[in-house]
Amino acid sequence: MQNQRIMLTRRLLKEALLRLLESAPLDKISVTQLCQEAGVNRATFYRHYTSQEDVLLEIQQDTLDNIQSLLGRFDVWGRISPWDQTFLICKYLWEHPREARLFLSNSDIGSDFAEKLFQCVKGRRLLECYFDPSMDAAHRELVTAFWQNGFLSVLRKWLVDGVPLKPEDVAELILQIAQRSLDAEKHPS
Numbered sequence: 628m629q630n631q632r633i634m635l636t637r638r639l640l641k642e643a644l645l646r647l648l649e650s651a652p653l654d655k656i657s658v659t660q661l662c663q664e665a666g667v668n669r670a671t672f673y674r675h676y677t678s679q680e681d682v683l684l685e686i687q688q689d690t691l692d693n694i695q696s697l698l699g700r701f702d703v704w705g706r707i708s709p710w711d712q713t714f715l716i717c718k719y720l721w722e723h724p725r726e727a728r729l730f731l732s733n734s735d736i737g738s739d740f741a742e743k744l745f746q747c748v749k750g751r752r753l754l755e756c757y758f759d760p761s762m763d764a765a766h767r768e769l770v771t772a773f774w775q776n777g778f779l780s781v782l783r784k785w786l787v788d789g790v791p792l793k794p795e796d797v798a799e800l801i802l803q804i805a806q807r808s809l810d811a812e813k814h815p816s
Contacts, residue, residue, distance in 0.1 A: 633675070636671060637675055639665040639666060640675070640682050641682060641685065641689070642665070643661055643664035643665035643666075643667075644656070644661055644664075644679065644682045644683060645725045645726070645729065647664055648683075649725070653680065653683060656679055657679075661679055661682070686729075687739070687740055687743070690723065690726050690730065691744060693719065694715075698712060698716075709802060713798040713801055713802055714795055714798035716744070716798075717782070717794035717798045717801075718794040720782065720786055721786065721793075724786065727782075728786060731783045732787040741775070741779050745775050774805055778801055778805075781800065781801050781804070782797075785797050
């Protein structure tokens with residue numbers, strides 16, 4: 628019973644913070660406002676968190692854990708295809724628009740989320756099939772940076788600006804762009 632009450636309190640606070648963040652930045656949301664929105668008193672809040680930032684970090688970690696868990700369910704024998712990995716990330720973020728918009732649109736929050744997302748999904752493994760075996764470490768590092776930032780830019784444009792495409796279409800587009808850019812590198816005109 629105690630664990631259910633704790634989980635409920637935390638869920639109420641997280642949902643309240645997500646609602647409040649739709650109309651105000653984090654630094655303009657007080658603990659009092661958050662507690663009122665969640666229907667939780669301040670003493671209860673401070674039993675679980677020290678600040679609003681802690682709630683936000685937990686929402687971020689929950690999102691990353693959920694994505695990692697989703698990928699894990701499809702990762703048979705330690706090998707998930709780049710398309711499946713990309714599609715599952717797109718699908719999860721599309722199905723969780725508040726979190727996606729929050730973490731992809733806010734540069735302060737988003738840059739940390741983006742880095743953790745790529746760590747979570749082992750972004751480099753996602754790229755392995757695109758690397759030329761003769762590519763040196765410096766080129767790999769630059770291609771990885773280009774790929775990560777392109778991937779995130781497409782997600783931002785799609786989810787934050789509301790480009791009307793389905794997750795599978797966005798996943799396919801991301802992988803086509805990656806393939807074309809690497810083909811151009813191999814065969815410059």
